Amino acid sequence: MKFAFIVDQLDSIKIEKDSSYVMMREAAGRDHQLFVMQQGDLILNEGLVTGFSRELTLTHQKEQNHRWYQEGPPKNILLQEFDAVLMRKDPPFDMEYVYSTYLLELAEQQGALIVNRPKSIRDYNEKLAIAKFSQFIPATLVTRQESLLRKFLDKHGDIVLKPLDGMGGASVFRVHSADHNISVILEMLTHYSKRTIMAQRFLPEISQGDKRILLIAGKPLPFALARKPKPGETRGNLAAGGIGIAQPLSERDLEIANTIGPQLYEQGLILVGLDVIGDSLTEINVTSPTGMQEITNQTGFNVAGVMIDALERCVHDRRT
Structure with missing residues (x-):
């Protein structure tokens, strides 16, 4: 299969923790072809959505300063020619991001499989979307x-x-x-x-961690990543210095995830990150959820493998 990833600049990706990278690695291990593009490579020309895409080869990184990838020359390819296009550009969710979702939605209408669905990315603001599930929020x-x-x-x-x-x-x-x-x-x-x-x-339960629960194809993984704030902090975000600790989902976690997951999947949101503090849902992340590598490294559960399994099923179902 041919998978295209829309990501940030490759040199900015921290492969030791990046979820897009581990998905690429898993897909490459199954002999799928990888392509990469940036947001600015998307084009609408004469009614068709294309992208200046570069074939991506992952290298075996043995030294820290060794480049982890090799890129081919850019080629302008119709997005519908890929088996799946993964929108993995990090926020901010600004107007350029919105314009990209418009282009990707047009590509979807032309036959492309876009993950996550562009319209749903727009509809599910990562803060406001929790209001759709008010029974779970603080x-x-x-x-x-x-x-x-x-x-x-x-x-x-x-x-x-x-x-x-x-x-x-x-x-x-x-x-x-x-x-x-x-x-x-x-x-x-x-x-x-x-x-x-x-x-x-x-929510004082933040001291026990801001739990990231990953949903893949509507179903929760068995482990959450509890991101505990560093001393003197109230934010558990890893970007703010939080420490991620993988742990099994609680009964309440499962109640939230099993209620929300199928509804999100129906909207074309294949990969979602729920943020739960204590018993309360605080955010629904649909742009580029992270946490895959931390969970896998601590538990041995192959999160990226589950994600690529889901992609392969989606492609197979579209072909049959």
């Missing part, structure tokens, strides 16, 4: 009105504020009712009431 407010945010803080006393387009824990603030910086934090996050943000009741 007390939450979404607004840009300072007065409402202050009332929410007065009610709960200890809250978390975050932008709707952030990633990796960037610009996430924990605020107490006695915080003297609340005004400047609200001004900065809302851009003086011009930008909508999310407020959530602080």
Whole structure:
């Protein structure tokens, strides 16, 4: 099969922990052809969506400074000629990202298999999407009105504020009712009431980890990656210095995942990362969920293998 990955610049990928890389490695081990492109390589010309794609060969990296890949020359290829195209560009989810989903949606209409489905990536904002499953979420407010945010803080006393387009824990603030910086934090996050943000009741269970539960083809993996904050931090994100510890899913984790998973899969969201703190769902990650390598390295469970199995099934089902 021919798999194309839309990713960030290859030299920026940290192969010791990157999920796209381990998926590539698994696919290559099954003799699938790999191709790679960046967001700017997508083109609509004369009604057809193509991409300047380069065939990718993975090398056996023996030394740290040895390049892990070799690329062929760029060729302008119709996206529908690939068996699957994986959109793995990291956020920010800006307008360029949105434009890419429009192009990928057109390619989908022309016969391409895009993972995840472009329309669903747009529809499932990674912060706001939890509102579709309100039975699982903590007390939450979404607004840009300072007065409402202050009332929410007065009610709960200890809250978390975050932008709707952030990633990796960037610009996430924990605020107490006695915080003297609340005004400047609200001004900065809302851009003086011009930008909508999310407020959530602080969950003290974060000390036990912000659990990343991976869903593949609607089904949860048996292990979650509990990302525990470093000392003095309240954010468990690995990008913010959190430490990831693989652990079996709890009964509540399974309840959340088994309820949400099939619904997301019906929307063409094949690979999803749920973020769960304690018993509460806090985010639904649909752009480029990570955590595969950490789970595999700690448990021996081949996460990338499950993902490539799912891709192969999708391709087979389309052919029959």
